[in-house]
Amino acid sequence: MASLTFDPTYAPHGGRHRRQSVISRPGAVPRPVVAEVATILAGLGFGACVALAVTAESWKQLAAPGGVTMFLGNLSGLAGTYLALIMVLLVSRVPMVERVLGQDKLLASHRRLAPWPISLIVAHAVLLTFAYAEAARTGVWYQIGAFIRSYPNMLTATVALVVMVAIAVTSVYSIRRRLRRETWWAVHLFMYLALALAFTHEIALGPSFVGHPLTRFVWSVLWASTAGLVLVYRFGLPLFRTLRHRLEVVEIHPEGPGTVSVICRGKHLDRLAVAGGQFFEWRFLTKGMWWQAHPFSLSALPRPPFLRLTVKGIGDYSSAVARLRPGTRVAIEGPYGAFTTHARRRSKVVLIAGGIGVTAIRSLLEDLPRDCDPVVILRASSAEELALASEVAELVRHRKGRVHELVGSRSEVRTDRLSELVPDLQNRDVYVSGPEEFVNRVVATVLRLGVPKDSVHFEVYSL
Numbered sequence: 514m515a516s517l518t519f520d521p522t523y524a525p526h527g528g529r530h531r532r533q534s535v536i537s538r539p540g541a542v543p544r545p546v547v548a549e550v551a552t553i554l555a556g557l558g559f560g561a562c563v564a565l566a567v568t569a570e571s572w573k574q575l576a577a578p579g580g581v582t583m584f585l586g587n588l589s590g591l592a593g594t595y596l597a598l599i600m601v602l603l604v605s606r607v608p609m610v611e612r613v614l615g616q617d618k619l620l621a622s623h624r625r626l627a628p629w630p631i632s633l634i635v636a637h638a639v640l641l642t643f644a645y646a647e648a649a650r651t652g653v654w655y656q657i658g659a660f661i662r663s664y665p666n667m668l669t670a671t672v673a674l675v676v677m678v679a680i681a682v683t684s685v686y687s688i689r690r691r692l693r694r695e696t697w698w699a700v701h702l703f704m705y706l707a708l709a710l711a712f713t714h715e716i717a718l719g720p721s722f723v724g725h726p727l728t729r730f731v732w733s734v735l736w737a738s739t740a741g742l743v744l745v746y747r748f749g750l751p752l753f754r755t756l757r758h759r760l761e762v763v764e765i766h767p768e769g770p771g772t773v774s775v776i777c778r779g780k781h782l783d784r785l786a787v788a789g790g791q792f793f794e795w796r797f798l799t800k801g802m803w804w805q806a807h808p809f810s811l812s813a814l815p816r817p818p819f820l821r822l823t824v825k826g827i828g829d830y831s832s833a834v835a836r837l838r839p840g841t842r843v844a845i846e847g848p849y850g851a852f853t854t855h856a857r858r859r860s861k862v863v864l865i866a867g868g869i870g871v872t873a874i875r876s877l878l879e880d881l882p883r884d885c886d887p888v889v890i891l892r893a894s895s896a897e898e899l900a901l902a903s904e905v906a907e908l909v910r911h912r913k914g915r916v917h918e919l920v921g922s923r924s925e926v927r928t929d930r931l932s933e934l935v936p937d938l939q940n941r942d943v944y945v946s947g948p949e950e951f952v953n954r955v956v957a958t959v960l961r962l963g964v965p966k967d968s969v970h971f972e973v974y975s976l
């Protein structure tokens with residue numbers, strides 16, 4: 514059934530049957546070189562930090578009591594805070610980098626890196642306490658008291674350390690999965706405070722900075738620029754887009770059991786550069802929902818003045834979406850994601866959606882060139898759960914492709930049927946989206962069937 518406000522009917526660009534025009538501003542093209550340069554610069558920066566710590570020590574200092582421990586403490590402190598800075602940059606959502614790697618890869622790198630800065634910073638605190646105690650010939654506990662009482666900014670640095678350790682503990686997988694995502698997220702935000710508190714003691718006490726105005730200046734600029742990027746891209750740009758586009762819910766449209774499309778109307782949507790397959794973080798400004806933002810993909814390219822997302826209720830927030838009232842204001846952050854036509858390496862494609870993963874596939878399909886010969890595989894446990902299937906079928910028909918609907922329980926529908934459904938699978942780019950377990954299974958299967966890694970693109974519906 515077509516919506517009252519949003520017409521999802523496909524009409525080829527410039528076609529006679531077009532009822533609502535599709536977006537006029539395509540998503541920006543990712544430039545992989547940006548990510549490569551950023552990686553090289555990050556590596557060079559780490560090398561510079563190690564060099565800085567090494568050159569700040571003299572043989573005489575190393576030979577003094579506690580000298581080697583003190584050097585290791587200073588080195589681990591500098592390396593640890595530098596890696597913490599890289600971690601912040603990985604989640605700062607700089608669009609040029611995000612477009613190439615996508616938020617999932619950036620977050621995965623952030624998580625992989627996480628144990629290093631925290632371990633190095635803890636090692637820094639422990640090593641320096643022992644080193645100073647040895648040099649002053651006092652006990653460790655006495656030294657801790659002396660640090661807090663008599664050294665500049667050491668109290669704030671101690672608070673920062675406690676906060677960092679608390680955040681690290683809540684991030685351990687077995688603990689994290691017991692916490693509500695929102696609780697964990699709120700705790701996580703304190704890392705910014707901890708890093709700011711730690712910064713002041715580094716500058717005041719770090720041997721690489723005391724008496725070295727140039728390194729002090731460079732380090733300060735580096736941290737100030739990182740803070741600037743976070744402020745601009747995590748807060749400023751979303752606020753600007755929210756105010757510029759002034760989105761509000763105009764209709765909730767049922768799509769299947771527990772699944773609804775939310776149609777939003779906004780201003781200047783022809784100026785919103787977005788590619789099919791991308792997602793936004795959506796914050797519905799209504800009681801109980803305004804304080805959290807959740808990621809949902811666009812389920813169609815924008816049709817100014819409308820934007821559409823399609824949501825399956827699986828928890829508190831996503832279920833509350835079905836009860837949104839027309840007129841609810843919406844704040845957005847994004848668009849994010851590298852699951853777009855720009856990732857394509859070959860001309861032909863296979864698009865595979867598990868359940869609600871159809872949303873990204875639906876909007877991506879709309880953005881793919883007409884000669885991409887799409888084979889679309891939609892997987893759901895029952896026929897009613899095949900949301901947006903008729904829209905997908907229409908888009909595929911216009912591209913002279915094929916759709917396969919795989920319906921049934923997991924044991925009935927096996928992903929290893931892929932080579933049977935798509936005999937030329939190895940010659941196509943494969944896009945997969947949906948729940949994590951589904952995506953992992955399909956990606957492993959297509960890699961095993963010989964599709965090269967750089968032709969496999971996926972969007973996992975959990976971050």
Ligand SMILES: Cc1cc2nc3c(=O)[nH]c(=O)nc-3n(C[C@H](O)[C@H](O)[C@H](O)COP(=O)(O)OP(=O)(O)OC[C@H]3O[C@@H](n4cnc5c(N)ncnc54)[C@H](O)[C@@H]3O)c2cc1C
Binds near residue numbers: 811822974
């Ligand atoms: C890139 C991306 C695109 C997505 N697109 C869609 C879409 O188009 N349609 C759709 O229905 N769903 C989509 N999702 C999934 C959707 O974000 C979650 O279902 C929703 O956030 C669950 O929140 P909840 O409070 O209802 O459930 P909860 O009970 O909080 O969580 C249920 C599950 O969702 C995960 N989750 C919860 N909150 C978040 C969050 N803020 N970010 C990431 N994962 C979370 C949890 O890890 C858990 O596994 C997408 C997810 C991602 C990462």
